[in-house]
Amino acid sequence: MADKKAPLLTVEHLTMRFGGLLAVNDLSMTAYRGDITALIGPNGAGKTTVFNCLTGFYKPTEGRITMHRNDGEDFLLERMDDFRITKNARFARTFQNIRLFGGMTVLENLMIAQHNPLMRASKQTIGGIFGIASFKRAEKEAIERAEYWLEHINLTQRADDAAADLPYGDQRKLEIARAMCTGPELLCLDEPAAGLNPAESEELNKLLLFVRAECDTGILLIEHDMNVVMGISDHIIVLDYGVKIADGTAEEVRSDPKVIAAYLGVEDEEVDAVGHEIEETAAEVRQ
Amino acid sequence: MAEATQTGAAAGGGLDLSEIGKDLAITALLGAALFGSTIAFKTETATGGLSLVLRFESAFFVIAAVVVGRLILLLTVWRRPTGGDRTFVPQALQLRYADFLAKTGKAFVPIVLLFAVVFPFLPFTDRYLLDLGILILTYVMLGWGLNIVVGLAGLLDLGYVAFYAVGAYSYALLAQYFGLSFWICLPLAGILAAFWGIILGFPVLRLRGDYLAIVTLAFGEIIRIVLLNWYNFTGGPDGISGIPRPSFFGIPFKRGEGGFADFFGLDYSSIHRIIFLYFLILILALITNFVTIRLRRLPIGRAWEALREDEIACRSLGLNTTSIKLTAFATGAMFAGFAGSFFATRQGFISPESFTFIESALILAIVVLGGMGSQIGVVIASVAMIGGFEIFREAEQYRMLIFGLAMVMIMIWRPRGLIATREPSIFLKEKKAVSADMVAQGEGH
Known part of the structure; x- marks a missing residue:
């Protein structure tokens, strides 16, 4: 594995405005290679907006997003089409509301994720129609890769069932496996633990730790489930009202008074004190 | 009440x-x-x-x-029992129907194929039935072509007949101006239609749902109106007549010396040409089917279906949805182009009147009735629709009424078409059909 602390994704001065609404204000952050980086914050803090900027679904108003690939090549994501971010910059994502291909089987879902290499192997379909050997080989490899992931999410038995038929927790895991099948160097998960029961979220933790350990893939996640965030994150970034208020390890963030005030909540008697603090923070931000 | x-x-x-x-x-x-x-x-x-x-x-x-x-x-x-089943058909009958389909399903396709091959030589087959067979096969081919766009890629195309027209006029005009033969024009017509498919594809790339349907509908009308008004080039409403008939790979179907009958030592009969046309469209249709089945198992076909299921997820997986949509439009249009040039050579005369919206609607009805994405469904639906039209020819103005009613009944009875399952393109251990209830219908539905 490459140097543990080499940056994988650098975000500099990211700002996103929707008309008069400032959703993300001058956010700078770094995700390191081989780390699990968590982006947390209360509802409406701008987490998903950041995500959509990173993955090309929105074009940021200002700022620069750089992806440093393992082979040394850099990609400026804010200038790329969304599908090229996955295809060329190796930056895969999942969705808050699961977006599987419900009418297609579990295996087909994993095969579609390997569309680009398969397309090349089939010589842009022409060779595939005549069944050339290199395509058959590539297809076999793709199936093996899908099987590998099916084993790790315990869905081998259900490979030929429709994805919409799976229980919710399995759908979440399948979506992660599907994103991993694109061969990403950074995997972005938008609330992967939403709607999971404690046992399922425990399994999710294991899966994410496995991804980090085995696949040389960094993980960036947005999450509300503190079990997941505090349990597995190496690095936590806290957003509030579109502004970064804390950045550090789980311990550092947990003890940060700003974070406690903004996110984790405070005791009743502390409300006033915290209120002052928030005003000060807001004043700082305005300056 | x-x-x-x-x-x-x-x-x-x-x-x-x-x-x-x-x-x-x-x-x-x-x-x-x-x-x-x-x-x-x-x-x-x-x-x-x-x-x-x-x-x-x-x-x-x-x-x-x-x-x-x-x-x-x-x-x-x-x-009927309250709750649960939405259709009017009793549960038991539905189960039996599914069971019957599963049992006959395996034997059904080879039997239909065999019947299609021996059909011209059956004792009861006369000129009228052969012509009807050719007509049905033309619609089968068009249905299969449109199935790529609507059934697989989930892009509702209400102007499909435009590509049929492009194919027909390509052959007619190339033969008229340059004297090219059918066998050279056939691929050219396909290429030209595919080209127009891409031209239509570009403006509709960003459109969804109803808007996509409206623009494709308009495109179909634009092509027809251009053909109607460009009098110097296309002959306008007079159409183009005297389109060369196809030859048997260079041997013309004519009486006497050097004709097809003479060459093979047969007695001359005008039915030879009809039988040849029948096999020509049969082969063209089977090529369409073969290519579609092949494409479905290739990454591009799977990408079409993924596009129908969820476009945003496709993009998040690095699929270039632009090129996927364009290939779907182009491939579908290409087969319409082939069918169009066949139509021109069979009729010997074409005019814009053959390419009205009602044709698009009919082809779309065949695809929807057959069950979106189902190949054999298209065959059954074509036989039912086109054959049915002929049976009810006597009823004249009530014909459309009867068919409207039949369509309504079938949509109540089997809302996802006759074949309401989707066959997976790849499987690990066991091929399980996916119920159509789970399959998304794509844009414009």
């Missing part, structure tokens, strides 16, 4: 006589209140004012008809 309907429906599977009696009594009462005043009493203009005519008899018959009608409904349609 609404309350009465509810009690009627709640009666459920069992026959509850008192419930039905009560229901009918309410119906009769309501009927009496309504028709008693509107039918039983009638005013007529008489000399010096109005006179009242009493028609208790008519009112009685109307009320009786309503009560009997309701009784029939109560005993049949409304007796």
Whole structure:
């Protein structure tokens, strides 16, 4: 594995405005290679907006997003089409509301994720129609890769069932496996633990730790489930009202008074004190 | 009345006589209140004012008809179990139907294929039936072509006939101006139609749903109107006549020396050419089918289906949805182009009148009726639609009415088309059909 602390994704001065609404204000952050980086914050803090900027679904108003690939090549994501971010910059994502291909089987879902290499192997379909050997080989490899992931999410038995038929927790895991099948160097998960029961979220933790350990893939996640965030994150970034208020390890963030005030909540008697603090923070931000 | 309907429906599977009696009594009462005043009493203009005519008899018959009608409904349609199944067909019959389909399904395709091959040589096959066979096969081919765009990629195309027109006019004009033969024009017509497919594809890339349908509809009309008005080039409403007939790979179908019959030592018969045309369209249709089945198992075909399921997810997985949509439009259009040039050579005369919206609607109806994305469904639907049209030719103006009614019935009965399952393109251990309820229908539905 490459140097543990080499940056994988650098975000500099990211700002996103929707008309008069400032959703993300001058956010700078770094995700390191081989780390699990968590982006947390209360509802409406701008987490998903950041995500959509990173993955090309929105074009940021200002700022620069750089992806440093393992082979040394850099990609400026804010200038790329969304599908090229996955295809060329190796930056895969999942969705808050699961977006599987419900009418297609579990295996087909994993095969579609390997569309680009398969397309090349089939010589842009022409060779595939005549069944050339290199395509058959590539297809076999793709199936093996899908099987590998099916084993790790315990869905081998259900490979030929429709994805919409799976229980919710399995759908979440399948979506992660599907994103991993694109061969990403950074995997972005938008609330992967939403709607999971404690046992399922425990399994999710294991899966994410496995991804980090085995696949040389960094993980960036947005999450509300503190079990997941505090349990597995190496690095936590806290957003509030579109502004970064804390950045550090789980311990550092947990003890940060700003974070406690903004996110984790405070005791009743502390409300006033915290209120002052928030005003000060807001004043700082305005300056 | 609404309350009465509810009690009627709640009666459920069992026959509850008192419930039905009560229901009918309410119906009769309501009927009496309504028709008693509107039918039983009638005013007529008489000399010096109005006179009242009493028609208790008519009112009685109307009320009786309503009560009997309701009784029939109560005993049949409304007796289905409450909740669950949405269709009117009893569960048992549905199961049997599925079972029957599964059993015959395996043998069905080879039998149909065999029948299609021997059809021209069967004793009862005459010129009329052969022509009908050619017509049905043309629609099968068009249906298969449109199935790529609508059934697989989920892009609702209401202007498909435009590509059919492009193919037909490509052949007619190339033959007229350059004297090219059918066999050279066939691929050219396909290429030109595919090219127009891409041209249509670009403006509609960003459109979804109804807007996509409207623009494709407009495109179909634009092509037709251009053909109609560009008099110097296309002949406008006069059309193009004298389009060369196809030859048997260079041997013309003519009487005497050097003709097809002479070459093979047969007696000359005009039916030879028809049989040849029949096999030509059969082969073209089978190529369409073969390529579609092949493409479905390739990454591009799977990407089409993924596009139908969820476009955003496709993009998040690094799929270039632009090129995927364009290839779907181009491939579908190419097959329409082939079918178009076949149409031109068969008819020997084409005019814009052959390419109206009703043709697009008919092809789309075939695809939807057959079950979106199902290949054999398209065949069944074409036979039913085109064959049905011929059977009801006597009924003339009622023909459309009958077909409209039949379509409505089928959409109630089998809302996802005749073949309502999706076959997976790849499997690990066991091929399991996916119920159409889970399959997304894509844009514009």
